[in-house]
Amino acid sequence: NDVTFFTQVVFCFVKTIHEFFRGSKKRMVIFASGRGSNAEALHEAVENGTINAEIKALVTDIPGAACIDKAKSWGVPVIVADRKSFASKQAFEQYILDAIAPYAADVICLAGFMRLLSSDFISHYEHKIINIHPALLPSFRGLHAQGQAVAAGVKIAGCTVHFVVPDMDAGPIILQSAVPVYEDDTEDTLAARILTKEHPTYVRAAALFCDDKLTIDGNVVKGTQE
Numbered sequence: 595n596d597v598t599f600f601t602q603v604v605f606c607f608v609k610t611i612h613e614f615f616r617g618s619k620k621r622m623v624i625f626a627s628g629r630g631s632n633a634e635a636l637h638e639a640v641e642n643g644t645i646n647a648e649i650k651a652l653v654t655d656i657p658g659a660a661c662i663d664k665a666k667s668w669g670v671p672v673i674v675a676d677r678k679s680f681a682s683k684q685a686f687e688q689y690i691l692d693a694i695a696p697y698a699a700d701v702i703c704l705a706g707f708m709r710l711l712s713s714d715f716i717s718h719y720e721h722k723i724i725n726i727h728p729a730l731l732p733s734f735r736g737l738h739a740q741g742q743a744v745a746a747g748v749k750i751a752g753c754t755v756h757f758v759v760p761d762m763d764a765g766p767i768i769l770q771s772a773v774p775v776y777e778d779d780t781e782d783t784l785a786a787r788i789l790t791k792e793h794p795t796y797v798r799a800a801a802l803f804c805d806d807k808l809t810i811d812g813n814v815v816k817g818t819q820e
């Protein structure tokens with residue numbers, strides 16, 4: 595009827611104006627090595643418009659990783675770069691650089707990508723690579739961050755989304771979320787609790803980035819507070 599039609603026209607108009615002022619969608623490439631639950635959260639948020647981006651490709655270093663099938667089901671091209679098939683780290687990274695070049699990425703989201711990128715690689719995408727780490731950085735860098743937190747006896751743990759610099763799990767912090775650590779926690783139970791915070795935290799950080807809200811001032815990222 596007329597009312598429904600009018601409502602739809604108004605809705606389309608408001609949406610177009612909103613999209614116009616929001617700016618063009620960022621071109622996102624996701625790097626992942628495993629099950630891809632963070633990649634999935636990013637994809638969902640791109641689909642529902644929370645993140646102003648298009649996912650152009652997913653890169654993985656692990657043939658057969660679960661994230662591959664996920665990306666395929668979204669219709670996203672997958673680039674598999676198996677480190678073992680390259681003579682050097684440099685050749686491995688060059689392959690990835692060449693493979694993603696056509697997508698002209700505005701942002702690379704590392705989502706459980708288990709390789710350290712060289713400073714040369716990072717220099718191609720300065721301040722455009724972001725990562726999620728399952729700890730409240732600068733504590734507990736590296737592998738088994740949740741196990742490190744349990745072993746250290748900390749009472750609060752969490753996750754960090756940060757810009758990537760050549761040092762592992764370092765770089766300006768965009769957002770962090772905290773969870774309690776309980777006396778009977780194991781690495782796995784804590785990891786599961788942290789993971790529930792990882793998804794919304796990564797989505798929010800990527801959304802802020804893609805809406806051009808973030809600036810970097812030395813080690814400090816500004817623009818994350820309402």
Ligand code: GRF
Nearest residue numbers: 628629630631632706726728
């Ligand atoms: C997450 O805990 C992430 O913080 C870490 O690796 C894990 C990846 O999980 N870097 P998923 O593949 O996103 O499910």
